[in-house]
Amino acid sequence: MVSAHVLMLPFPCQGHVIPMMELSHSLVEHGIKVTFVNTEFNHARVLQALPNKGSDLKGINLVSIPDGLRPGEDRNDLGLLIEGFTKVMPGYLEELIRENNEKGEEKIKWLIADENMGWSFAVAKKMGVRTACFWPASAACLTIMLLIPKLIEDRVLDEKGWPARDEVLQIAPKMPPIHSSQLSWNEAGDPKGQPTIFKLVTDNNKNIELAEIIVCNSFYEIESGAYTLFPKILPIGPLLPDLKFSKSLGLFWPEDTTCMKWLDKQPPKSVVYVAFGSFTIFSEAQFKELAHGLELTGRPFLWVVRPDFTTGLSKEWVDQFLEMNKEKGRIISWAPQQQVLAHESVACFMSHCGWNSTLEGLRNGLPFLCWPYFVDQFYNQSYICNVWRNGLKMEADESGIVSRARVRDKVEELIANEEIARRVQELKELAWKNLSEGGTSCENLKNFVNLMRE
Structure with a gap:
């Protein structure tokens, strides 16, 4: 009633x-x-x-x-x-x-x-x-x-x-x-x-x-x-x-749920999940550096790329990149993110640090690679890196680009950090305590x- x-x-x-x-x-x-x-x-x-x-x-x-x-x-x-x-x-x-x-x-x-x-x-x-x-x-x-x-x-x-x-x-x-x-x-x-x-x-x-x-x-x-x-x-x-995760959340783009079957085939704690929300825009140069950086990690990656995520990048380049990395990489236009973050194969979350993503990653016990774009995302990065200590900051070089080598190095540094792994688990437990x-x-x-x- x-x-x-x-x-x-x-x-x-x-x-x-x-x-x-x-x-x-x-x-x-x-x-x-x-x-x-x-x-x-x-x-x-x-x-x-x-x-x-x-x-x-x-x-x-x-x-x-x-x-x-x-x-x-x-x-x-x-x-x-x-x-x-x-x-x-x-x-x-x-x-x-x-x-x-x-x-x-x-x-x-x-x-x-x-x-x-x-x-x-x-x-x-x-x-x-x-x-x-x-x-x-x-x-x-x-x-x-x-x-x-x-x-x-x-x-x-x-x-x-x-x-x-x-x-x-x-x-x-x-x-x-x-x-x-x-x-x-x-x-x-x-x-x-x-x-x-x-x-x-x-x-x-x-x-x-x-x-x-x-x-x-x-x-x-x-x-x-x-x-x-x-x-x-x-x-x-x-x-x-x-x-x-069966409830509709008012999404603006259809979810590509086929990625879940792909995640099922990946080893536990192996996948780098990359998603930058609904506003972030990357230049062509930065897109390519991130792509090659993910390639350099040698790890499987799931990357959300909205149709308006970047300009000037040819479909041919993306198709060629995916063909070269078809055993390891998957690019989709929008993800069922809450399901993805809860999947046992995901090792870390490269994120724009929007508050929804921040809480979802925290609730699922994932460490963050922080790449904020605008408004409150820089402050959320400060929470993650300086207060909660459950993630690392992605830093650009003097030209304003996060290089492929930096992407590779930060992924490995994050996943190998035992203190961050401990904090991640503590925060996950606190989140579920509040939900219970x-x-x-x-x-x-x-x-x-x-x-x-x-």
Whole structure:
């Protein structure tokens, strides 16, 4: 029996849709009806990529509203995307809630919105809907955003969010140090979009006060410093909708599940898994260096290469490379990543350090080779390399390229590091402790579900 109807609103990017879909499945398991709101552009991608026509989405209704951009406009330009959706989505969200609640069907009782969509809390309040805030990244990243007024007051930042001083910041004990030049809102692509992004961040600092509760996809032991500063942020992660990995997660690309049979044929702890998320772009030169570096390791590798991952690289070159490495290498366009990371043949994870990937690798006891691209990924790298000590940093040479020799050497250094292997196992155990009955995250999730039922 359905006990409540919840509206879910993610920021319109893949790394934000996935954890909110994971949370949606958890809510459905507890008898809560979910209406999941994507932009029209992302909604079409999700429907196209859904396996089995979405048969595993029972209890989750997928709907869409416009994002304010024209067909063909670059939705990977975060400044442009934010500028578009902040103009049009509030009106469409209000209309969606009104239409649902006037139909005589079960009324929407709660809005659970991504903190990055903080404008939606005022819309919900206007419509008599209660509000909860979901943060999909690290609690430490949110903590730094909430401290922006103090950073400006202390003259670490100027009024526009740019560094006023060149220094390494230690926000709190047990939080990674961060350089003033690598704050997430200043690492989001074209600097021309920074004013729009920074305005969204500062507006959200005010809007978050309208939410009754803030939950995040993390767990206490790995971020205790952040929770000490802001105890109102409640960890409910690492989110895991089911142990069989059978639930659809709102992916924008179809998964190539044939790689699982290939993994089955590889020796235990032998495969280098390489995946850089939904935004990372490589130059042709860097792509080739990484390819040859993987070849030099002599190890089997599974590499996720999106259709838009690089430009200027000929299909003939890739085909020739794969032919030369057909016994060892596999390139696919999108992976069933949670299944891959849980496979016994995977030895390590070469990653962009997006927060979802970070938690998934941590939960599965894998060491990391860190290769961040933008926003909070540099800070997640600091967690991995400096605080948790479960991975190594990939370093570029003076030309800005990570060479093939460096790729080979770092893979071997990582896999041979016994201290990292020990830390990896400890972190895996902590993650599963939180997922299990009586764990802090498990109990917080139960309390959150009970709140949704009120």
